Structures are given as C-alpha cells and as structure tokens.
Amino acid sequence: MIHETQAKTTGIETLSYDVGGGNVRSIYIGSNTLEALPKYAGGLKADKFFIISDTEVDGHLKERVKGILAGVAETHLLCFPAGESSKTLATLETVAAEALDAGATKSSVIVCLGGGVVGNLGGLLAALLFRGIRFFHVPTTMVAQIDSAIGIKQAVNYRKGKNLFGQYYAPEFVFIDFDTIRTLPERHIKAGLAESIKHGLCQDMEFFDYIGSHAPNYSWEVVDRIARRTIELKLELLKLDPLEGKLDPQLELGHTIGHALEIIVMGRFLHGEAIAIGMVVESRVSCAMGFMEEGLCRRIENIFRRVGLPTRVPDDVSADQIIEILKYDNKRKTAKNDFFLLEDFTRFHRTDGSIGTKVPEAVLREVVASCY
Numbered sequence: 001m002i003h004e005t006q007a008k009t010t011g012i013e014t015l016s017y018d019v020g021g022g023n024v025r026s027i028y029i030g031s032n033t034l035e036a037l038p039k040y041a042g043g044l045k046a047d048k049f050f051i052i053s054d055t056e057v058d059g060h061l062k063e064r065v066k067g068i069l070a071g072v073a074e075t076h077l078l079c080f081p082a083g084e085s086s087k088t089l090a091t092l093e094t095v096a097a098e099a100l101d102a103g104a105t106k107s108s109v110i111v112c113l114g115g116g117v118v119g120n121l122g123g124l125l126a127a128l129l130f131r132g133i134r135f136f137h138v139p140t141t142m143v144a145q146i147d148s149a150i151g152i153k154q155a156v157n158y159r160k161g162k163n164l165f166g167q168y169y170a171p172e173f174v175f176i177d178f179d180t181i182r183t184l185p186e187r188h189i190k191a192g193l194a195e196s197i198k199h200g201l202c203q204d205m206e207f208f209d210y211i212g213s214h215a216p217n218y219s220w221e222v223v224d225r226i227a228r229r230t231i232e233l234k235l236e237l238l239k240l241d242p243l244e245g246k247l248d249p250q251l252e253l254g255h256t257i258g259h260a261l262e263i264i265v266m267g268r269f270l271h272g273e274a275i276a277i278g279m280v281v282e283s284r285v286s287c288a289m290g291f292m293e294e295g296l297c298r299r300i301e302n303i304f305r306r307v308g309l310p311t312r313v314p315d316d317v318s319a320d321q322i323i324e325i326l327k328y329d330n331k332r333k334t335a336k337n338d339f340f341l342l343e344d345f346t347r348f349h350r351t352d353g354s355i356g357t358k359v360p361e362a363v364l365r366e367v368v369a370s371c372y
C-alpha cells in the first residue's frame with residue numbers, strides 16, 4: 001500500500017542531459033510545481049500548444065495543464081483511448097489529423113501529458129509533423145517520469161513487435177512534477193518500481209536493496225526518492241551514450257522477453273509488469289547457461305514478488321508464441337536474438353568480448369517451461 005501524505009511543494013531542480021551532437025536538454029524536477037510551467041513553455045514562443053494525452057489521464061490534471069498553458073498561447077487538448085493498444089501508426093495519424101485541422105503550424109509545440117504511451121506517440125508525432133516540430137514532456141506516470149521521458153527514443157508499435165516505427169528525437173525539455181502521479185493506481189507505481197529495480201541490478205546494488213527493504217509498503221516520500229535516484233542512474237547511462245545504442249544491456253534488461261509478452265497479451269500487463277517477468281525469465285536463462293548463480297536468480301524473483309509484481313509467464317502464453325514474436329524484436333541485428341544476460345550485479349556476460357549472447361532455442365523453451 002502507498003501511504004497517503006500531504007502534497008508537498010518543493011523548489012525546482014534542474015538536471016541536464018546530452019541529446020547528441022553536443023546539444024543539451026533540461027529536466028525540471030519538483031513536487032507540486034505545475035504553476036511554474038509557463039516560465040519554461042513561454043520561452044518556446046509557440047503559436048499554439050497541442051496537448052497530447054489519453055482518456056485515462058486524470059481529467060482534473062488535463063484541464064489544469066490546459067488552463068496553465070492557455071495563459072501562454074492558444075492551447076488544444078487532443079486525447080486518444082488509453083492503453084498500449086493505442087500506440088500505433090493509426091492513432092498517430094488520427095491525432096495528427098486533429099492537430100492539423102485545429103491549425104497546427106511549424107511554430108506549434110506538442111506537449112506530451114501522460115504516461116509512456118502518450119510520450120512515445122506524441123514524441124514521434126512531433127518528429128514527423130512538418131518534418132519536425134518542437135515538443136516537451138509533462139510525464140504523469142512513474143514509468144514515464146523515470147524512464148520513457150528521459151531520453152530521445154520515440155516510437156509506436158507494429159502488431160507483432162514493440163517500438164518498430166520510431167525516431168530519435170529530442171524534446172525541448174522535460175517537466176517532472178512528482179505530485180502529478182499521486183492519482184495513479186498503486187499497480188502503476190509498482191510497474192514503475194520494476195524499471196527502478198532494473199537500474200539497481202545493472203548499476204547500483206545498494207539501490208536494489210533499498211527498494212527491496214521498503215517492499216511492499218511505499219510512502220510517497222520513498223517513491224519520490226526512488227524515482228529521483230532512478231533518473232540519476234538513467235542520466236549516468238545517457239551521458240555515455242545519448243542514442244542508447246551501446247548501453248542497451250543496462251536499459252533493456254528483461255525487455256526482450258518483456259516486450260514479447262506485452263505484445264502477446266496486449267493490454268493485460270503494464271509495461272513494468274511485463275519487464276518484471278522478463279527479468280525473471282532472463283535471469284533464469286542466465287542461470288541455465290551457467291553464467292548466474294542460482295542464489296541471485298532467486299533474489300531477483302523475490303524482490304519482484306515482495307514488491308507485488310508478477311513473476312510468472314501466463315498459462316495462456318506458449319514458448320512458441322514467444323519465439324515467434326522475438327523475430328520482431330527491435331534490437332535484433334542478425335537472424336538470432338541477442339540476450340543481455342547478467343552474471344552478477346552490474347556485470348553482464350560477454351561472449352568473445354561481445355555483450356550479446358545467442359541463447360539456444362532448447363534452453364529458452366526449457367526456461368519458459370519452468371516459469372509458469
């Protein structure tokens with residue numbers, strides 16, 4: 001259970017990150033700070049703002065942000081049906097048409113107000129409209145605040161593969177108000193914690209233990225502390241690799257299997273839930289290949305269980321389905337998938353110096369069979 005606490009107003013902290021080519025963007029972080037948005041949005045001199053959001057983002061929040069931005073420039077709110085199944089080229093085209101019909105121009109600015117689906121779709125829309133217009137993120141889920149809005153990867157899904165149509169495209173800035181996630185159901189906070197646990201495993205064992213030590217009861221204060229540390233850890237990776245190409249292992253742990261599950265059971269799992277199962281399956285693969293000790297494998301499964309995240313492959317998903325969908329993994333460089341397998345905290349297995357490991361299909365089938 002998340003303990004309720006009073007909304008706390010904080011100052012705004014500015015972090016920055018390199019988006020490639022020596023360009024730097026700011027991330028403004030605080031709590032109960034939405035009223036300060038015009039200070040940053042005003043600098044863009046937009047003719048119009050187009051807020052892209054979905055039907056489930058808190059209605060009061062959408063109206064509040066619309067009202068705040070309307071004080072700066074004409075503001076439109078465009079909402080598509082919530083959920084992963086909306087993250088498609090078809091939705092993108094519908095939203096683009098609505099923006100164009102409402103008078104979008106090259107000087108307009110897109111505002112992504114919502115979770116990772118809104119951020120990824122709105123970011124790609126900004127990249128494509130008029131061959132690129134400006135946008136910024138106001139992320140309102142934990143996953144979006146700590147992960148999807150931090151970086152420059154924008155994409156939508158193909159029905160057989162996650163994030164297959166996309167672009168690297170940087171926002172003007174990211175405005176994170178931790179207070180905006182207070183209306184999120186607890187399940188969504190837990191899904192966010194899965195990404196934080198991933199960073200703990202790959203970069204900071206103490207952080208992993210810190211998250212585990214508070215399970216399953218997280219106060220907002222602890223959630224904010226975890227979110228803040230996760231952003232810091234992600235920025236450490238982006239500093240080394242703005243396009244997230246070489247650092248896929250750290251960011252994509254559990255995502256090969258997790259993305260396949262998300263596609264197969266479309267909409268049943270939140271992203272964070274699917275990658276929690278993905279991390280369990282992939283650590284078991286690492287054990288089966290003799291790279292990871294059984295004890296760590298159990299520790300990984302235990303933390304997800306204690307947090308209250310799923311750890312089992314659903315009964316109605318077969319190894320055949322997973323293997324079929326893996327063919328559409330967007331990290332694939334050859335005919336066979338590369339798995340990023342942890343040996344220990346912060347250490348990935350390498351084959352001939354390379355961090356990707358080809359996993360025999362028989363091993364994968366055996367591991368999946370042990371994960372029901």
Ligand SMILES: NC(=O)c1ccc[n+]([C@@H]2O[C@H](COP(=O)([O-])OP(=O)(O)OC[C@H]3O[C@@H](n4cnc5c(N)ncnc54)[C@H](O)[C@@H]3O)[C@@H](O)[C@H]2O)c1
Binds near residue numbers: 061115118153184
């Ligand atoms: N690097 C990246 O680009 C990256 C990283 C992580 C995740 N992702 C993507 O992000 C997506 C998952 O993001 P998500 O977990 O935020 O899911 P989501 O965007 O579907 O949001 C989850 C739900 O929360 C609702 N919601 C959002 N804000 C709310 C609020 N303030 N109050 C109440 N409800 C609210 C949404 O309407 C939605 O129903 C996936 O598509 C995933 O692939 C991308």
